[in-house]
Amino acid sequence: MMxxxxxxxxxxxxxxxxVAARQQGRxxxxxxxxxxxxxxxxxxxxxxxxxxxxxxxxxxxICFEYIEDMEHKGIKIIASDExxxxxxxxxxxxxGYTTSGGLGAGLPGxxxxxxxxxxxxEEGKGTEVTIQKWLR
Amino acid sequence: MRIPILxxxxxxxxxxxxxxxxxxxxxxQEDLLNKIHETWATGVVIDLTSVEIIDSYIAKILGDVVSMxxxxxxxxxxxxxxxxxxxxxxxxxxxxxxxxxxxxxxxxLIKLRQELEE
Ligand SMILES: Nc1ncnc2c1ncn2[C@@H]1O[C@H](COP(=O)(O)OP(=O)(O)O)[C@@H](O)[C@H]1O
Ligand SMILES: [Mg+2]
Numbered sequence: 001m002m003x004x005x006x007x008x009x010x011x012x013x014x015x016x017x018x019v020a021a022r023q024q025g026r027x028x029x030x031x032x033x034x035x036x037x038x039x040x041x042x043x044x045x046x047x048x049x050x051x052x053x054x055x056x057x058x059x060x061x062i063c064f065e066y067i068e069d070m071e072h073k074g075i076k077i078i079a080s081d082e083x084x085x086x087x088x089x090x091x092x093x094x095x096g097y098t099t100s101g102g103l104g105a106g107l108p109g110x111x112x113x114x115x116x117x118x119x120x121x122e123e124g125k126g127t128e129v130t131i132q133k134w135l136r
Numbered sequence: 137m138r139i140p141i142l143x144x145x146x147x148x149x150x151x152x153x154x155x156x157x158x159x160x161x162x163x164x165q166e167d168l169l170n171k172i173h174e175t176w177a178t179g180v181v182i183d184l185t186s187v188e189i190i191d192s193y194i195a196k197i198l199g200d201v202v203s204m205x206x207x208x209x210x211x212x213x214x215x216x217x218x219x220x221x222x223x224x225x226x227x228x229x230x231x232x233x234x235x236x237x238x239x240x241x242x243x244x245l246i247k248l249r250q251e252l253e254e
Pocket of ligand 1: 048052053056057081083084085086092097098099100101102103104105106107108127192
């Protein structure tokens, strides 16, 4: 069984780390007991976060954590970097907003894929995105 | 890692059997366009049965492959998208609206033939 405080982090600095992070996220969510669809949702959210780190901040890390409360268990993922930060959060949360010619579906999409989404960013300091999903 | 592209009559068939990382996806885009140019293929089926994750970046590359092939005169059908992948794409807000899809390779070939006869 998984112990309550299990946490693991994976550095993001090469393109291949994006694949490694989503594979690890999928394995981890499978261990917690998530089904195929939620595993895909979690792995996709991680892929989006890891790619944003790689594209916009060059390097950072993604940490996974097993979480539980009285009723359920779940997964918490924290993506952090010390990149340029985001000046206008409400703008990057709009569907289709992108500064890189992407689809601009990443951040608003992650929010829909997960149960909880929190973003903290300071210009010139970096960005931290925290997401959670509960097992139902 | 390079994705093999098979030729069958006027069609190109691709079954993506590997985890799609960014480099592989971009290399595939280039290889496919070159192959269409070389072979004068009129139709392409890309089978995604083994693909477990499509994020917005890979979705964009796939969508671009479809429009670029279209410009070159080849119709593309995507087949075998897993249910979990389809649900995730919708959550991401990606609808691939103009992209023809089919359940499996066989249905994909039937769809191509129909599209090309129209
Ligand atoms: N970690 C980050 N650091 C700095 N800027 C970011 C970060 N993540 C996202 N952004 C900004 O938010 C925008 C929207 O991100 P996203 O929704 O993932 O769409 P896309 O990556 O397709 O542009 C990006 O274009 C970028 O300007
Ligand atoms: Mg993004």
